[in-house]
Amino acid sequence: MDLVLSTSTKDQIQGLSKNLHDIYEEKLVVNKDLTRQLVSFQANKQTPVYRWFKYKEGFSAALIEYLLEKTCVRSGILLDPFAGAGTTVFIASRRGLDAVGIELLPIGYEVMKVRKAISNGGASKVRAAVGRWLAETPWRQENEKVAIQHLKITKGAYAEDTEALLAQYLRRIEREGDPVVQEALRFVALCVLESISFTRKDGQYLRWDHRSGRRAGKNTFDKGKIYSFEEAITNKLREIYEDLGQPSDLFGTNYVEARGHIELIKASVLEALPGHPSETFDGIVTSPPYCNRYDYTRTYALELALLGVDEEGVKALRQAMVSCTVENREKQPGNWGDRVEEALDAFNSQDLLQAIIRFLYEEKAANRLNNNGIPRMVRNYFLEMSLVIFECARVLKSGAPLVMVNDNVRYAGIDIPVDLILSEIARKAGLAVEKIWVLPRGKGNSSQQMGRHGRTELRKCVYIWRKL
Ligand SMILES: C[S@@+](CC[C@H](N)C(=O)[O-])C[C@H]1O[C@@H](n2cnc3c(N)ncnc32)[C@H](O)[C@@H]1O
Structure with a gap:
């Protein structure tokens, strides 16, 4: 029937x-x-x-x-x-x-909020801070850590040394005085999480790389290069530093400034x-x-x-x-x-x-x-x-x-x-x-x-x- x-x-x-x-x-x-x-x-x-x-x-x-x-x-x-x-x-x-x-x-809202702050006059101070962090790598000297909060599905997503450096990086941000700079530096960390993790975004869920040790023996998925925290964060800081220094285009605007x-x-x-x-x-x-x-x-x-x-x-x-x-x-x-x-x-x-x-x-x-x-x-x-x-x-x-x-x-x-x-x-x-x-x-x-x-x-x- x-x-x-x-x-x-x-x-x-x-x-x-x-x-x-x-x-x-x-x-x-x-x-x-x-x-x-x-x-x-x-x-x-x-x-x-x-x-x-x-x-x-x-x-x-x-x-x-x-x-x-x-x-x-x-x-x-x-x-x-x-x-x-x-x-x-x-x-x-x-x-x-x-x-x-x-x-x-x-996460979408956070990305927009940081970009808005940068577009509305924050670009030069964020660029200066990003340049300083690139030159001085202050997170390496940090001896306190912020505990990384996990969800059930994110536990074990980072190698131990990666998570430790991420935790130092986040702690060091708290020592910056300016809230716009703090948010921008935290945003830099958000930009690299996937690349330093054992996971890949796969639409319906996070897919785990075999190097995570999850489902040992049964999991053959290889996501390709997993970046060290140092490489990922310095690459991203450099990219942002460069983009914030871009000259204006023919119309007198660039991708950073907001007009409306x-x-x-x-x-x-x-x-x-x-x-x-x-x-x-x-x-x-x-x-x-x-x-x-x-x-x-x-x-x-x-x-x-x-x-x-x-x-x-x-x-x-x-x-x-x-x-x-x-x-x-x-x-x-x-x-x-x-x-x-x-x-x-x-x-x-x-x-x-x-x-x-x-x-x-x-x-x-x-x-x-x-x-x-x-x-x-x-x-x-x-x-x-x-x-x-x-x-x-x-x-x-x-x-x-x-x-x-x-x-x-x-x-x-x-x-x-x-x-x-x-x-x-x-x-x-x-x-x-x-x-x-x-x-x-x-x-x-x-x-x-x-x-x-x-x-x-x-x-x-x-x-x-x-x-x-
Ligand atoms: C296809 S994405 C849009 C991406 C956007 N065009 C861009 O370029 O970044 C759809 C978005 O809708 C958001 N979304 C889903 N349900 C929503 C709701 N009830 N209210 C507001 N946003 C929602 C999702 O979080 C997601 O960011």
Whole structure:
């Protein structure tokens, strides 16, 4: 019976998918400018300042420049409700726009806070301190240590001598008088944690190198070079010292200075946006979490531990993030704004989405999913994104664009056209779908999916919506 039900739901999904695809066919345009390198963090590796902290989920500075040009946002205030390490807000500010960034994860917020302090007049004193630390290596003479706080999943992440030097380095920071310098030096440590550890960020979790001794004999994973604390920290101090000394470009600005005002908000977008006045932003450029089981709280566990987030804090964060892991539960309705009923209606009436959710629950009932949390994650992802999109539409000025980078996903052999479904919800929120730019090459899904269902390409897109 289950199988019959599932098959018919699957047919229904295929039909509804095709209909939606037909509606948007003309809007789906392959854009050859959008290389994977440009859209991901990779292109930042050579960009001064943006290369300091590797936020793997970030987009490149060059992409924001490109998008602001293409959508003609040249003045006013720009919002990024999922600001990450702040690519949108800092590029906007460099171009003379004011910018607001909302970010919930403490590491993203911390990176932005330090960069903001440096951009707003702190550059020369931070450069002087960084230069002094490079020349004098004061942590080597430090004979006290700060205890390194660990989470269960980070214990044993550093070799003993590495952890000891990190602890001396952090203790020595406390002897600096200026809070901006203290934060900047702590930020330097945050930038090197992965490279000095036995771990590698791997999307859903931290992957452990065999040299850690974890699962001895069974673990063959080799992450490549593990840097000594000395090498990693001096390289990073040097990089920051050099970048802070970069001359200004033709326009009289460099990647360090802020021209437009920057406001940073450490909160969940679901709570932060509803209090914001309507029609205030001249554009939104953002990339939300993807519906791909990526767990930021595990991936950034080393950094969160160093920032003092404890086990309970990590769990609370994971639940507050937009649902994108199989552990996310339903969120308790909060102050979700005046458009909540409309948003729920758009979510509930999206036929394809509802058929997909129904199918996933049927697959769960028939024990055919590799994780039973998948249907709830997919349902709540779209529900929460509906709320976010309606709020974004409300705070945009008429005629202003909303640009969103996102990936399509596949579960239980079903392609979920996240781009088309969210565009339908955006349309109901009062946003015209101008274009859905498709990256020239999509990507496959997890190896489990490929094994069972064969490989097809999943679209990675940049949506251009505009408030009517
Ligand atoms: C794809 S990343 C954005 C990266 C950003 N574009 C950059 O260049 O750094 C998505 C971000 O959304 C944040 N996030 C997830 N749930 C959130 C929520 N409820 N409120 C605010 N931010 C959230 C994550 O912490 C993550 O930094």
